[in-house]
Amino acid sequence: MNQLILSSPSSSGCSGYSHLNLQQTHQLHAHFIKTQFHNPHPFFSQSHFTPEANYNLLISSYTNNHLPQASLNCYLHMRTNDAAAALDNFILPSLLKACAQASSADLGRELHGFAQKNGFASDVFVCNALMNMYEKCGCLVSASLVFDKMPERDVVSWSTMLGCYVRSKAFGEALRLVREMQFVGVKLSGVALISLIGVFGNLLDMKSGRAVHGYIMRNVGDEKMEVSLTTALIDMYCKCECLASAQRLFDRLSKRSVVSWTVMIKGCIRSCRLVEGAKNFNRMLEEKLFPNEITLLSLITECGFVKTLDLGKWFHAYLLRNGFGMSLALVTALIDMYGKCGQVGYARALFNGVEKKDVKIWSALISAYAHVSCMDQVFNLFLEMLDNEVKPNKVTMVSLLSLCAEAGTLDLGKWTHAYINRHGLEVDVILETALINMYVKCGDVTIARSLFDEATQRDIHMWNAMMAGFSMHGCGKEALELFSEMESHGVEPNDITFISIFHACSHSGLVVEGKKHFNRMVHNFGIVPKMEHYGCLVDLLGRAGHLEEAHNIIENMPMRPNTIIWGALLAACKLHKNLALGEVAARKILELDPQNCGYSVLKSNIYASAKRWNDVTSVRETMSHLGMKKEPGLSWIEVNGSVHHFKSGDKTCTQTTKVYEMVAEMCIKLREAGYTPNTAEVLLNIDEEEKESALSYHSEKLAMAFGLISTAPGTPIRIIKNLRICDDCHAAMKLLSKIYARTIIVRDRNRFHHFSEGYCSCLGYW
DNA sequence: ATAGGGTTAG
Numbered sequence: 109m110n111q112l113i114l115s116s117p118s119s120s121g122c123s124g125y126s127h128l129n130l131q132q133t134h135q136l137h138a139h140f141i142k143t144q145f146h147n148p149h150p151f152f153s154q155s156h157f158t159p160e161a162n163y164n165l166l167i168s169s170y171t172n173n174h175l176p177q178a179s180l181n182c183y184l185h186m187r188t189n190d191a192a193a194a195l196d197n198f199i200l201p202s203l204l205k206a207c208a209q210a211s212s213a214d215l216g217r218e219l220h221g222f223a224q225k226n227g228f229a230s231d232v233f234v235c236n237a238l239m240n241m242y243e244k245c246g247c248l249v250s251a252s253l254v255f256d257k258m259p260e261r262d263v264v265s266w267s268t269m270l271g272c273y274v275r276s277k278a279f280g281e282a283l284r285l286v287r288e289m290q291f292v293g294v295k296l297s298g299v300a301l302i303s304l305i306g307v308f309g310n311l312l313d314m315k316s317g318r319a320v321h322g323y324i325m326r327n328v329g330d331e332k333m334e335v336s337l338t339t340a341l342i343d344m345y346c347k348c349e350c351l352a353s354a355q356r357l358f359d360r361l362s363k364r365s366v367v368s369w370t371v372m373i374k375g376c377i378r379s380c381r382l383v384e385g386a387k388n389f390n391r392m393l394e395e396k397l398f399p400n401e402i403t404l405l406s407l408i409t410e411c412g413f414v415k416t417l418d419l420g421k422w423f424h425a426y427l428l429r430n431g432f433g434m435s436l437a438l439v440t441a442l443i444d445m446y447g448k449c450g451q452v453g454y455a456r457a458l459f460n461g462v463e464k465k466d467v468k469i470w471s472a473l474i475s476a477y478a479h480v481s482c483m484d485q486v487f488n489l490f491l492e493m494l495d496n497e498v499k500p501n502k503v504t505m506v507s508l509l510s511l512c513a514e515a516g517t518l519d520l521g522k523w524t525h526a527y528i529n530r531h532g533l534e535v536d537v538i539l540e541t542a543l544i545n546m547y548v549k550c551g552d553v554t555i556a557r558s559l560f561d562e563a564t565q566r567d568i569h570m571w572n573a574m575m576a577g578f579s580m581h582g583c584g585k586e587a588l589e590l591f592s593e594m595e596s597h598g599v600e601p602n603d604i605t606f607i608s609i610f611h612a613c614s615h616s617g618l619v620v621e622g623k624k625h626f627n628r629m630v631h632n633f634g635i636v637p638k639m640e641h642y643g644c645l646v647d648l649l650g651r652a653g654h655l656e657e658a659h660n661i662i663e664n665m666p667m668r669p670n671t672i673i674w675g676a677l678l679a680a681c682k683l684h685k686n687l688a689l690g691e692v693a694a695r696k697i698l699e700l701d702p703q704n705c706g707y708s709v710l711k712s713n714i715y716a717s718a719k720r721w722n723d724v725t726s727v728r729e730t731m732s733h734l735g736m737k738k739e740p741g742l743s744w745i746e747v748n749g750s751v752h753h754f755k756s757g758d759k760t761c762t763q764t765t766k767v768y769e770m771v772a773e774m775c776i777k778l779r780e781a782g783y784t785p786n787t788a789e790v791l792l793n794i795d796e797e798e799k800e801s802a803l804s805y806h807s808e809k810l811a812m813a814f815g816l817i818s819t820a821p822g823t824p825i826r827i828i829k830n831l832r833i834c835d836d837c838h839a840a841m842k843l844l845s846k847i848y849a850r851t852i853i854v855r856d857r858n859r860f861h862h863f864s865e866g867y868c869s870c871l872g873y874w
Numbered sequence: 875a876t877a878g879g880g881t882t883a884g
Contacts, residue, residue: 302875339875370876405877437877444878468878475879506879513880541880572881604882611883643883672884679884832884858884 133169137178140166160186160194168202176209183215195219197228201237208237208244216241230259236268243272252281267300274303274310280565282307298333302340309344312602317344335361339368346375364395370403377410382419401432405441412445420445436462440469447476467493467501475507483751486511487520499531502539509542516828516855517746518550537563541570548577551826551853551860568602575608581860582870584616591625603635610644614651615859615873622648643673650680651873655689671697687718743807743829747818754810761814770813771805777847778840808837808854816848824851832856842866 128136139149146159163186170179183203186192195203200223207216220229220238228234235258242251255261255269266289273282286304289296296304301324308317321341328337338361345354358364358372369392376385389407392399399407404427411420424442432438439458446454455476462469470493477485490508493500505528512521525543528535535543540563547556560566560574571594578587591609594601606629613622626645629635642665649658658677662669674696681690712727744753752761761767808829815825833841833856845852846866854861862869 299875306875336875341875343875365875367876374876400876402876407876409877440878471878501879503879510880536879538880543880545880567880569881574881576881602881607882614883638883640883645883647883676884 128165128169130173130175133166133173133175136162136166136169158194160191163191163194164199167199167206171202171206171209174209176206176212179203179206180210180212180215192222193226195222195226197223197231197234200228200231201233204234204237204241208241211245213242213245213247216245230257232258232260232262232265236262236265239265239268239272243276246276248272248276248278263294263297263300266294267297267303270300270303274306277310279307279311298328298330298337301328301333302336305337305340305344309340309347312348313600314345314348314350317341317348335363335365335368339365339371342368342375343371346371346378349379351375351379351381364397366392366397366400366403369397370399370406374406374410377407377414377416377419380414380416382416386419386422399426401435401438404432405437408438408441408445412441412448415449417446417449417451420449436464436466436469440472443469443472443476447472447479450480452476452480452482465496465498467498467504470498471501471504471507474504478507478511481511481514483511483515483517483520500533502533502536505533506539506542509539509546513542513546513549515744515746515751516550516826517749517751518547518552518826519746519749521546521550523749537565537567537570540565541567541573544570544577545573548573548580549855551855551862553577553581553583566597566599568599568605571599572602572604572608575605575612579608579612579615579859580855581862582615582873584612584618584621587612588618588621601629601633601635603638603641606635607640607644610641610648614644614648615870617652617871617873619648619652619654639667639670639673642667642669643676646673647676647680650677651683653680653684655680655684655686659689659692669696671701674700685718739831741807741829741831743811743827745811745815745825745827747815752811752814754807754814756807756810757805758807758810761810763814763817766817767810767813770817771809774809774813774816774840774844774847778843781843781847783840783843806834806837808833809840812841812844812852816850822849824853826853827855829854829856832858833861838868842868 136149139147140162149162163182167179167182170176170182180203183192183195183206186194200219203219204216207213207219216238219241223229223231223234223238235254238254239251242248242254251272252269255265258265266285270282270285270289273279273285282303286296286300289300301320305317305320308314308320324337324341338357342354342357345351345357354372354375358368361368369388373385373388373392376382376388385407389399404423408420408423411417411423420442427438439462443455443458446452446458455473459465459469459473470489474486474489474493477489486508490500490504493504505524508524509521512518512524525546527533528539528543533539540559544556544559547553547559556574556577560570563570571590575587575590575594578584578590587609591601591605594605606625609625610622613619613625622645626637626641629641630637642661645661646658649655649661655677658680662673662677665673674693678690678693678697681687681693712724712731715721715723715727741756742753744751746752754761758764759768808827811827812825815827819825833854838861841852841854841861841863843866844850845863852861852863854863859870
C-alpha cells in the first residue's frame, strides 16, 4: 500500500493521488478524526508520512468515491488549520473535480485564485480540471478563458474544452474548436470524437454524423474506444431518427455496456417503437446488465417526450420494485414525465413527498401545470417558490413564457420578461426563442422582431419561431424575406422551417412562391416531405381555388392521406363551393374516422350552402345519434394581468349585466353602420360556435364587449379564441374597429387577425 | 457515451 501513496499523477489529470475504496476511506477518516490528522494511518509508511498526506489521501479518496462534499469539507478543514498551503498541482485537480461534482462555483473560484498565487495556474492538469469545474458550474466563459490562457496544452486539454462546449450545448463553438484542432494539427482523440458525434446528434445533422462515422471506420483502430464510440454513434443515429442504422450498429457491437443499452432503448422510445423498447429492456436484464439511475432517468424522460404514460408508469414501478432510492433527480424526471402526460395529480403527489426542493423540481411541477394550461396554479406556484427562497432559473422562465404564449396573455408575458431583466437572469438562445414565441403568440410581432434582430446568437429554432410568427400574422412576404436572410447566414432550414413557409404562403395567397419552395425543399435541401408538408400544399392550392390540382396532390402523394389532408381539401371546397369534390373529401374523412365530428359538420355545411336541407338534417341526425359533441367555442381576454373567459351566451361573468348592455350597444351601432347578420353564413359556420346562442352572443363578441368596458379608450383589444372565428364575427369586428376607433387583435385557432379602421390584416385568407 | 427548457399544416 505504501508505494501507492505518492504515485505520479495519472494522465486523467484529476487523480494525482491514489485513492482508497469507500470502506477504507471511512476507516481512514475515523482514524484522522481521532488523531486530529497528526498520526499516520497504517496505510502509510512512517517515513512518508506528513499530516498533509493524510488530507490529500482523504480528499482524493472522497472525490473518487463521488462524495464531493466530504472532499470539500476536508479542504475547509485544512484551510481553518492553516494547512492549505500544502495543496499542490497533484491534489488541486482532485478538489476541483469535487467542486464540479458539487457545483460549488465559489470554492472553485477560490481554488483558482490559490493556484494563480502559488504558480500552478499554467499547470496542464490544473487547467484541465479548472475547465471541467467551470463548465460543470455553468461558467462556460471562464472555462474557455482558462483554455485560451494555457501556455501549453495536451490532447486532454483540447478534448476537455470540446467536451465543455458540447455539454453546454455551444455547438457552434465546438465546431470552431474542431477546425482549430485540425488547423494546428492536433489529432482528434477518441474522447474528442465522442464529443464531436454529440454535436451532430444534437444538431440532428446526420450527414456530418455519418462522415465522422466513416472517418472512425477508416482511422480508429483503438479497441478500448470501440464500445464508447459506437454507443455515441448509436445515440447520434437515434437522435436523427434513423433507428435502422442505430440498430445495425447495436447488433454488431461485440460488448454492450449499460450505456449502449440505455441509448438504444431511448432511441426506440423516441421513435415510438414502445414494444421494441420494452423488449430491449428485458433483453438487457437477461444479459445480466442492470439499469443504473441515469438509465432510468433517460428512459423516464423519453416517455414524457413521446407522452407514453403506460411505459412511464412501468419504469416508475420498476425503480420502486428494485430498490432505487428516490433521488431528487429521479423524482424530478417522474414529475416531468407525468406532467407531459397530462397527469398533474401524480406530479403533485410526488412533489409533495419531497422534503428539500430545488429549482429543478419546482420548475418541473410548474411546467406540469403549464402543460394543462393552469394559469393560476402556475403563477401561484412561482410565487410560492420565491417565498421558499428558491431562485428561478432560465428553465423556469421558459415554462412561464410558453404558457403565456399559449394563453396569449401579453401582460403576464411582459411581466415575466421584466422579471428576467430585473433579476439579471442569463438569456440564452432557448430563453430568447421563448420570449420571441411569447410576443408572437400574444400578438406583438414588432417586439418579437426587435428581440430577434438584437439576439446575439440565433439557431434554427429561433429562425423558425420568427418565421412562424410572421406566418401566423399573415406577413407572408416578411416570412419569405426572413427565409432568404437565413439562407444568406448559412443556416440550414429543416422540415419545420418549410411548414412555416408554406403556411405563410398559404395565408398570403402566394401560390407560386409556395410551390417554388416545395421544390427547393425537396431538390435543394434534400428534405423528404412529410404528411404535414403535403397538408400545407393542399391547403395552399385549395385556398387559392386550385381544387383539382390539390386533389391531384392527394391522389399522388407517397403515403396514405389522413383526415387532416382531406379536411384541408374539404375546407377549400367549402370556400369555393365545390359540392362534388367536397363530397368526395367528406366521404374519405368519414371512412377514415367515423367519429370525427368536425368534418361531419363541415359536410353538413356544404349541403347547407347548396340549400340541400334534407341532407343537412340527415347529417345532423346521424351525428346526434352517434353522440358526437362539438368542442365548445371559448374566447378570452386579459385585463390587468387576469384572464377572463367567455363561452357563447355566457352569463357567469361578474360584470354580466354591463357586458350584455355593451353588446346591445354594439348591435345598435353595428346596424347603424349598415351591418346585417347573415343567417346563411350562420349555417355555414355552426361548426365553430354553438348554434343555440344568437350571433350577438358569440364568445368573441362577449370578450369584445368586456374589453370595451374595462380598458381605456384607444388602447388595443386583444382576444384569443380556441376555434376559428366565424364569418359573421369577422365582419362585425371589422366594423367595430372603426366604430370604436380601436385596434382589435384576434388570435383564432389558425392565425391572427388585426382589425383596424374597418379592415382586417388577413384579407380574406383564413 | 446516457440526465430539465424553445420552433410544427388543418
